[in-house]
Amino acid sequence: MNILVFVESADGKVKKNSLEAVAYAHAMGGNVTAIALGNVDKADLGSLGTYGAKKVLHAADAKLNQGIIQAYASVIAKAFQDENADVLVLADSSLGTPVAARIAAKLDASLASNVVALPDTTAGFVVKRSIFTGKAFARVELTKPKKVIGIKKNAAVVSQVGSPCAVTPYAVPLAETDFATTITSSEKATGEVLLPEANIVVSGGRGMKGPEHWGMLEELAKTLHAATGCSKPVSDMGWRPHHEHVGQTGVKVAPQLYIAVGISGAIQHLAGVNSSKCIVVINKDPEAPFFKAADYGIVGDAFDILPKLNEAIKAAR
Amino acid sequence: MKILVCISHVPDTTSKINFTDNNTKFDSNGVQFIIGPYDDYALARAVELKEASGASVTVLNVGLGDTEPTLRKALAIGADDAVRVNAEPADSFFVAKQIAEHARSVGYDLILMGRESIDYNGGAVHGIVGELLGIPSVSPVMKLDIEGTKAKLAREIEGGKEYLEVNLPFVAGCQEPIAEWKIPNMRGIMSARTKPLKVVEPVAVDSGIKLRQFELPPPKGAVKMIPADNVQELVSLLKSEAKVL
Ligand SMILES: Cc1cc2nc3c(=O)[nH]c(=O)nc-3n(C[C@H](O)[C@H](O)[C@H](O)COP(=O)(O)OP(=O)(O)OC[C@H]3O[C@@H](n4cnc5c(N)ncnc54)[C@H](O)[C@@H]3O)c2cc1C
Ligand SMILES: Cc1cc2nc3c(=O)[nH]c(=O)nc-3n(C[C@H](O)[C@H](O)[C@H](O)COP(=O)(O)OP(=O)(O)OC[C@H]3O[C@@H](n4cnc5c(N)ncnc54)[C@H](O)[C@@H]3O)c2cc1C
Numbered sequence: 001m002n003i004l005v006f007v008e009s010a011d012g013k014v015k016k017n018s019l020e021a022v023a024y025a026h027a028m029g030g031n032v033t034a035i036a037l038g039n040v041d042k043a044d045l046g047s048l049g050t051y052g053a054k055k056v057l058h059a060a061d062a063k064l065n066q067g068i069i070q071a072y073a074s075v076i077a078k079a080f081q082d083e084n085a086d087v088l089v090l091a092d093s094s095l096g097t098p099v100a101a102r103i104a105a106k107l108d109a110s111l112a113s114n115v116v117a118l119p120d121t122t123a124g125f126v127v128k129r130s131i132f133t134g135k136a137f138a139r140v141e142l143t144k145p146k147k148v149i150g151i152k153k154n155a156a157v158v159s160q161v162g163s164p165c166a167v168t169p170y171a172v173p174l175a176e177t178d179f180a181t182t183i184t185s186s187e188k189a190t191g192e193v194l195l196p197e198a199n200i201v202v203s204g205g206r207g208m209k210g211p212e213h214w215g216m217l218e219e220l221a222k223t224l225h226a227a228t229g230c231s232k233p234v235s236d237m238g239w240r241p242h243h244e245h246v247g248q249t250g251v252k253v254a255p256q257l258y259i260a261v262g263i264s265g266a267i268q269h270l271a272g273v274n275s276s277k278c279i280v281v282i283n284k285d286p287e288a289p290f291f292k293a294a295d296y297g298i299v300g301d302a303f304d305i306l307p308k309l310n311e312a313i314k315a316a317r
Numbered sequence: 318m319k320i321l322v323c324i325s326h327v328p329d330t331t332s333k334i335n336f337t338d339n340n341t342k343f344d345s346n347g348v349q350f351i352i353g354p355y356d357d358y359a360l361a362r363a364v365e366l367k368e369a370s371g372a373s374v375t376v377l378n379v380g381l382g383d384t385e386p387t388l389r390k391a392l393a394i395g396a397d398d399a400v401r402v403n404a405e406p407a408d409s410f411f412v413a414k415q416i417a418e419h420a421r422s423v424g425y426d427l428i429l430m431g432r433e434s435i436d437y438n439g440g441a442v443h444g445i446v447g448e449l450l451g452i453p454s455v456s457p458v459m460k461l462d463i464e465g466t467k468a469k470l471a472r473e474i475e476g477g478k479e480y481l482e483v484n485l486p487f488v489a490g491c492q493e494p495i496a497e498w499k500i501p502n503m504r505g506i507m508s509a510r511t512k513p514l515k516v517v518e519p520v521a522v523d524s525g526i527k528l529r530q531f532e533l534p535p536p537k538g539a540v541k542m543i544p545a546d547n548v549q550e551l552v553s554l555l556k557s558e559a560k561v562l
Contacts, residue, residue, distance in 0.1 A: 010475075067479075069444070070453055092440075094474045098456045098490070101409070101444025110525030111409060114438055126529055133435050135334045139529040180453045181483040188477035196475050200561070224562075242459065242494060243476055248330050248435065249354050249493060257561040268330045274534070278559040280551065281540075291540050296554060300545030309548045313562070316552045 001030035004080050006072075006090040006099070007048065007056075009040040016197050017091035017153060019051055024149075024156035025089045026052025027118055033057060035079050035170065037072060038064035042167055049165025051158060057083075057170035063179065067095045071178040073102035078172050080107060080146075092150040093196070100150045110142035113150035133248055133271040152275070153196070153254040195244060198227035200257045201276075203246055205231040205269075207262020207283065207302055211239035216306040217261060223313050229253065231263050247272035262302045265290025282306075318372040318463070318485075319423065320363045323416055323430040323442065324391050325353040325406075326384035330435065336531040343436075343531070352387055354498075355431025359489070361496035362461055363429055364395035370463070373397050375423070379406045379415045385514065392509035393501035399512065404519035408526040409437070411519075413445035418520050420450060425486060427468075432457035432490040443490035453483050456490025 003025040007018040014036070025032045034053040036045055038060065045056045059075050076099065080088055088103060090096045092113050104111035114130040116137065124141045130152060131138045142149075195201065202221040204214065214228070221228045228244060235245035246253055248268035254275035261282045263269060270293050273279065281294040284301050291297045298305055328334070328348045335344040352360065363374045376391040378384050379402040388399040402415040420428055433440040440456070447454025459478065460471035463485070470481045473492065501509070543551045555562045 067474075069455065070447070073444075073448070094457060094472070097440040098444045098454060101439075101441035102448045102454065104441070104525075105410070105413070105445040105448035108525075111439075111441055112526070113440055128532070131437055131531075132328070132334045133330075133438055135534075136336075137532040137534070138437075139532065141527040141529055142525060143527055144525040177451075181455060181481050181487075184480045184482055186474070186477060186479040188474070192476070194476045236494075241477075243473055243478070257555065257559070271330070278555070278561045280555070291542075293537060294540045295538070295559060296551055297540045297542050298545050298548070298551065299542070305545060305548060309551070312548045312552045316549075316556065316562070 001028070001087065002083055002085045003028060003030050003032050003087045003089060004076070004083055004085040005032060005034045005053065006076050006088065006096065007034045007036040008091065008093060008096060009036060009038065012039050012041050014040065014044045014048065015091070017093060019158045020153065020156045021089050021091045021151055022048055022051045022053050023158045024118065024151050026161060027156055028087070033083050033085070035059065035076060037075060038066070045167045046164040049162050050160050052161050053165055055165055056167045058167050059170045059172055061174060063174055066183045068179055068181055068183065069095070069098050069102065070180065071174060072099045073106065074175065074178050075172050077103045077106040079170060086145070087147045087149060089149050089151065092152055097150055100148050104148040107146045107148070108144065109146035109148045110144040111148045112140060112142060115149050115151045116155050118156070130275070134252065134274040135271065154275070193225060193227040195227040195229055195251050195253060198253070198255050200224045200226035201229045201253050201255045202226045202259045202261070203229035203231070203263060204234060204261050205263030206233050208234070213303070214240065216303070220259070220306055220310045223310055231269050260290055261306065263290060264288050265293060318366070318370065318426045320366065320372050320374045320427045320429060321420055321423070321425040322356070322360045322363045322374060322376045322391070322396065323428070324356045324360065324376050324378045324387065325431065325434045325436070326350050326378055326380050326387040327353045327434055327436045330354065334533070336533070340531045341528065350387060352391060353431045353434050355433060355492050357498050358493055358495050359429035359431055359491040360391055360394055360396065361499045362491060364499060365496050366463060367395065375400060377402065377416060377419060379404055379412045379519070381405055388514060389509050390501060392512045393505040394499045395505065397512065399514040401514065401516050402519050403516050407524045409439040409441035410445055411522045411524050413442045413449060414522045415519050416442065417446050417449035419517070420446070427485060428488040430488070430490055432492045440490070443488045447488040452487050454488040454490070455481060455483065457492045458489040459492055459495055461489060461491070461495055
């Protein structure tokens with residue numbers, strides 16, 4: 001089986017979720033080729049060999065420095081054909097998921113996003129995917145000869161299985177029509193832990209009373225090397241930026257630890273956090289529904305508990 | 318300007334999910350169906366564009382007869398007419414093929430949908446439709462303004478956003494805060510009853526996905542409560558029991 005992995009990058013570095021995609025492909029067994037587009041650090045690409053890639057294709061054309069959905073789909077679909085690939089694996093993301101859809105249409109491939117575990121190939125090619133926004137799973141058979149798989153965070157364990165591999169330049173003719181969208185600018189939080197990739201998330205709700213109190217949450221997040229998140233009303237009111245909004249209509253997180261402070265635990269919020277390994281809830285109302293979805297709970301005032309918790313964690317480290 | 322908004326008919330976000338027939342069928346017993354929340358944002362933005370510049374808004378659903386109340390609700394919110402492709406939505410590709418077929422026959426300037434459905438969470442239909450029609454697709458779109466034949470968009474990316482420009486026609490998968498959800502008013506509800514709702518038959522598509530079985534996550538264990546004056550205990554449990562610190 002030939003497996004192609006689309007490796008995403010940010011600021012010239014391979015993204016962490018793409019390492020999971022390489023690890024996933026390696027664990028499937030078969031011949032793993034990775035492809036990266038635009039400006040990416042060569043050494044970083046070579047190190048993909050450590051996680052299971054046999055070789056890395058690098059389409060370094062400067063026109064690919066920006067993630068244009070159509071152009072990325074064309075280049076990756078071409079590589080899929082050139083490499084005689086059977087399966088494309090990528091990490092679901094704001095770029096990966098829409099790109100996967102176009103590639104599947106180009107290749108007439110079976111498509112599954114939100115895949116949470118390795119395929120079961122004992123009879124057919126069956127993947128387990130998350131559905132109903134984390135409330136259930138479906139085992140679906142991918143029946144076409146070509147397959148495109150988008151994986152969710154934690155679908156594979158990243159481990160060192162080899163040594164750095166060769167990075168081969170991959171030259172493709174780029175069609176002008178694939179660049180019909182132009183990215184004029186972007187805004188990005190820098191130096192912080194990104195919410196979708198974070199291993200620990202500290203999240204605040206309306207119980208935090210106002211944006212001026214977020215310093216407390218940020219302190220705790222800093223101590224834990226965590227990302228900060230929030231409930232929908234908090235981003236609706238502009239207390240926090242929209243990309244921090246967790247839930248049904250926001251970011252779906254899957255950290256090791258999710259700490260919810262002053263969030264009631266509405267079912268739509270829970271839909272975004274139910275893939276967390278461990279949930280801690282801090283709420284002054286003992287009847288808050290979030291406690292039912294929690295592993296650990298503290299009933300109390302956030303403003304009293306947050307500083308104490310921060311000190312206790314600092315002391316324990 | 319002609320706008321097409323694609324509407325999925327999905328269980329209300331508060332629904333308890335259950336399956337029947339040895340976990341091979343979704344149990345719709347007692348489930349309320351709604352316009353997909355992301356599709357609702359797309360529709361709200363389309364109606365705003367209509368109010369601002371006199372666009373026409375058509376809504377389309379791929380579904381069986383039971384989805385018509387959902388389409389009527391979209392009409393009540395402000396769409397002008399509705400199309401139902403009379404078929405069970407088998408998978409993303411099947412749905413996209415039906416949408417592309419209809420869109421090709423009419424020729425829309427703008428095709429709006431949600432970033433993803435909330436049943437299958439594919440996040441795929443917009444991309445596939447774009448590919449089938451040979452036009453750009455952008456998702457997830459959180460801001461959309463039309464200036465003549467051009468659109469200015471903002472797309473959410475991890476930890477921020479990206480601003481884009483694209484010429485019409487194109488497909489957008491929408492999310493908040495592109496617009497605020499609209500609640501139908503009495504006049505809307507009344508007029509929706511007589512707005513045209515056309516039923517068309519599907520084109521044949523060979524699906525690439527076969528359901529084997531649904532599965533529910535294992536039930537959550539009981540919560541362990543910790544006294545507010547003993548955060549140290551929480552920290553030690555997180556370290557030694559949960560092993561997440
Ligand atoms: C279609 C749809 C989609 C939605 N999508 C989302 C989504 O993606 N994400 C999301 O979050 N919501 C979503 N919602 C909204 C959701 O239903 C809830 O309204 C929302 O999650 C509530 O936010 P909250 O918990 O911050 O606020 P509240 O429900 O107001 O809860 C505040 C909590 O803070 C506690 N509190 C108050 N003061 C303190 C204190 N000093 N210390 C400790 N605790 C305190 C209170 O006891 C209360 O439990 C959606 C709703 C709909 C209809
Ligand atoms: C295994 C499985 C079996 C299923 N069986 C059935 C079934 O028997 N009956 C059934 O009704 N559904 C069924 N579904 C759901 C159905 O397959 C999905 O609605 C469809 O595949 C599109 O979902 P998506 O997640 O790919 O869409 P996405 O790509 O996530 O959706 C993006 C946008 O496309 C638009 N869109 C999505 N679906 C439609 C639609 N039907 N009409 C118009 N616009 C749409 C919406 O604007 C949506 O926001 C099933 C899902 C699963 C998991």
